Amino acid sequence: MRKIYIFDTTLRDGEQSPGVNLNTKEKVEIALQLEKLGVDRMEAGFPAASPGDLAAVNAVARAVKNASVIGLSRSREQDIDAAREALKDAQDPCLHLFLATSPIHRKHKLRMEKDQVLETAERAIRYAKQYFSKIEFSPEDAGRTELDFLVQVTEMAIRAGATVVNIPDTVGYLNPLEFGNIFKTLKENVTGIEKIQLSAHCHDDLGMATANALAAVLNGADQIEGTINGIGERAGNTAIEEVALALATRADYFGATTSLNLKEIAKTSRLVSKLTGMPVPGNKAIVGANAFAHESGIHQDGMLKEKTTYEIISPETIGLKESKLVLGKHSGRHAFREKLIDLGYELEDEAVNAAFAKFKDVADRKKDVTDEDIHAMLEEKLAESPSIYSFQTIEVHYGNQSVPSATIRIEKTNEGVKEATAEGNGSVDAIYNAIDKLTGEEVELEDYSIKSVSHGKDALGEVHVVLLQNDVTAQGRGLSTDILEASARAYVDALNRLIDKRQSPGRRDKMSLI
Ligand SMILES: CC(=O)SCCNC(=O)CCNC(=O)[C@H](O)C(C)(C)COP(=O)(O)OP(=O)(O)OC[C@H]1O[C@@H](n2cnc3c(N)ncnc32)[C@H](O)[C@@H]1OP(=O)(O)O
Numbered sequence: 001m002r003k004i005y006i007f008d009t010t011l012r013d014g015e016q017s018p019g020v021n022l023n024t025k026e027k028v029e030i031a032l033q034l035e036k037l038g039v040d041r042m043e044a045g046f047p048a049a050s051p052g053d054l055a056a057v058n059a060v061a062r063a064v065k066n067a068s069v070i071g072l073s074r075s076r077e078q079d080i081d082a083a084r085e086a087l088k089d090a091q092d093p094c095l096h097l098f099l100a101t102s103p104i105h106r107k108h109k110l111r112m113e114k115d116q117v118l119e120t121a122e123r124a125i126r127y128a129k130q131y132f133s134k135i136e137f138s139p140e141d142a143g144r145t146e147l148d149f150l151v152q153v154t155e156m157a158i159r160a161g162a163t164v165v166n167i168p169d170t171v172g173y174l175n176p177l178e179f180g181n182i183f184k185t186l187k188e189n190v191t192g193i194e195k196i197q198l199s200a201h202c203h204d205d206l207g208m209a210t211a212n213a214l215a216a217v218l219n220g221a222d223q224i225e226g227t228i229n230g231i232g233e234r235a236g237n238t239a240i241e242e243v244a245l246a247l248a249t250r251a252d253y254f255g256a257t258t259s260l261n262l263k264e265i266a267k268t269s270r271l272v273s274k275l276t277g278m279p280v281p282g283n284k285a286i287v288g289a290n291a292f293a294h295e296s297g298i299h300q301d302g303m304l305k306e307k308t309t310y311e312i313i314s315p316e317t318i319g320l321k322e323s324k325l326v327l328g329k330h331s332g333r334h335a336f337r338e339k340l341i342d343l344g345y346e347l348e349d350e351a352v353n354a355a356f357a358k359f360k361d362v363a364d365r366k367k368d369v370t371d372e373d374i375h376a377m378l379e380e381k382l383a384e385s386p387s388i389y390s391f392q393t394i395e396v397h398y399g400n401q402s403v404p405s406a407t408i409r410i411e412k413t414n415e416g417v418k419e420a421t422a423e424g425n426g427s428v429d430a431i432y433n434a435i436d437k438l439t440g441e442e443v444e445l446e447d448y449s450i451k452s453v454s455h456g457k458d459a460l461g462e463v464h465v466v467l468l469q470n471d472v473t474a475q476g477r478g479l480s481t482d483i484l485e486a487s488a489r490a491y492v493d494a495l496n497r498l499i500d501k502r503q504s505p506g507r508r509d510k511m512s513l514i
């Protein structure tokens with residue numbers, strides 16, 4: 001297997017993400033984690049940018065022992081001198097020099113002709129060579145540079161003493177075929193190409209940063225540059241974790257590998273996200289929260305039978321504990337039953353089916369059904385009393401300038417569905433008056449409490465009521481994503497228990513079993 005060197009630039013290009021500013025302590029913390037991850041090279045900053053960045057690069061250079069530490073520099077002596085100062089204590093220092101080469105950058109930004117670009121870069125490399133044995137040179141915006149000029153620039157860099165020539169697609173403009181072709185062309189046409197390593201540095205403006213980096217590998221690149229979580233200027237850089245996992249997972253195709261300790265990937269991603277304040281999108285490849293989560297029934301069934309049906313990478317590979325089966329409205333019975341077993345419930349098929357129907361009802365109204373929701377649903381089901389009345393529908397009218405009213409539909413065993421409307425002091429009072437009207441029961445509401453079962457705006461609300469009738473009390477519980485519906489369900493549940501107690505005195509209140 002061919003080794004691909006990993007050049008991490010989280011601390012330099014990653015820090016160029018708008019809004020990100022890492023202090024020295026944070027840079028050192030990330031650098032030490034990158035060292036554990038096993039990156040070969042890490043760009044710690046741009047020492048000429050500020051005294052703070054120079055100090056941070058110096059601190060990283062002193063802390064890191066097992067990776068080459070790199071500082072970025074324009075093709076100017078003052079920048080090179082700042083990098084010398086920053087990297088003076090590094091065990092394996094490297095200077096990263098750059099100068100733009102594309103027609104757009106030459107004309108509008110540098111205001112230089114081609115020969116001036118060549119001269120300026122060569123002078124800088126030769127100056128730096130007095131102090132650094134390792135120099136990487138980047139023709140900035142190589143992606144939009146004329147290919148024949150890029151060949152000329154690369155030959156100049158090799159002659160002047162560069163050890164790595166990096167090809168940046170600075171604005172993420174190219175597609176994999178075009179980017180791969182640059183490497184092929186340089187390999188075939190540059191005199192002395194065997195003396196240096198070729199590197200790829202891609203940006204994600206068109207979402208092709210990882211694909212372009214892999215195309216470079218296929219066409220002879222020795223090194224890939226990127227950042228953790230793909231952070232960086234504008235749409236970001238190639239995500240190192242994506243390249244590493246693509247090479248590891250498809251070694252059959254790429255025939256190349258990295259020295260990364262893949263088990264450190266999840267931890268590194270979390271640290272970078274925390275210290276940069278840049279959340280990782282849920283659907284981000286490899287490190288997103290959903291990368292190893294399965295929600296739909298057919299996928300969950302496949303996963304339970306054989307994980308490779310829906311997972312090409314195991315979560316353990318990147319240091320995560322396990323895949324997640326997330327219950328939601330697309331889930332099926334296999335995953336639901338598995339969850340019940342996990343939570344300690346052993347139910348007969350019929351009970352599973354009843355609980356599953358309730359689960360689908362909740363899942364229709366809620367984004368995720370949590371473990372707490374399932375406990376609450378099952379406890380409600382297990383505690384069900386013989387239902388004389390079963391709740392059907394509810395409609396409530398509330399306005400702070402009008403009297404609240406509620407229309408309730410309830411089915412009575414052997415009598416069918418009945419409907420009643422009533423007003424009240426508040427919405428719950430109106431609901432309870434309507435139920436009283438329907439059932440004809442005279443009860444007192446002894447206690448009413450409400451709590452949220454899980455978190456978030458769509459959390460299940462659980463209402464608990466105690467009803468009193470002629471010295472007999474009964475509790476009732478109602479569960480719904482809507483607290484008014486939960487209130488109605490709890491009241492009907494308590495009424496059923498009250499009637500049950502009246503009809504069979506001495507029977508234990510099943511609620512006490514919960
Ligand atoms: C593609 C990339 O990611 S490149 C890295 C980008 N990162 C950064 O720019 C972060 C750090 N930068 C900084 O802190 C500042 O830009 C500094 C300290 C480097 C320079 O600041 P200033 O001196 O105020 O210059 P400013 O940034 O406004 O303009 C850049 C100047 O450098 C020139 N320049 C740009 N790239 C290079 C280069 N590779 N080599 C030499 N000169 C360059 C520009 O033409 C411009 O020159 P001019 O002043 O003669 O017109």
Ligand SMILES: CC(C)C(=O)C(=O)O
Pocket residue numbers: 013098138140141166168169170171201203
């Ligand atoms: C300095 C260079 C490599 C760069 O960051 C870019 O061109 O994107």
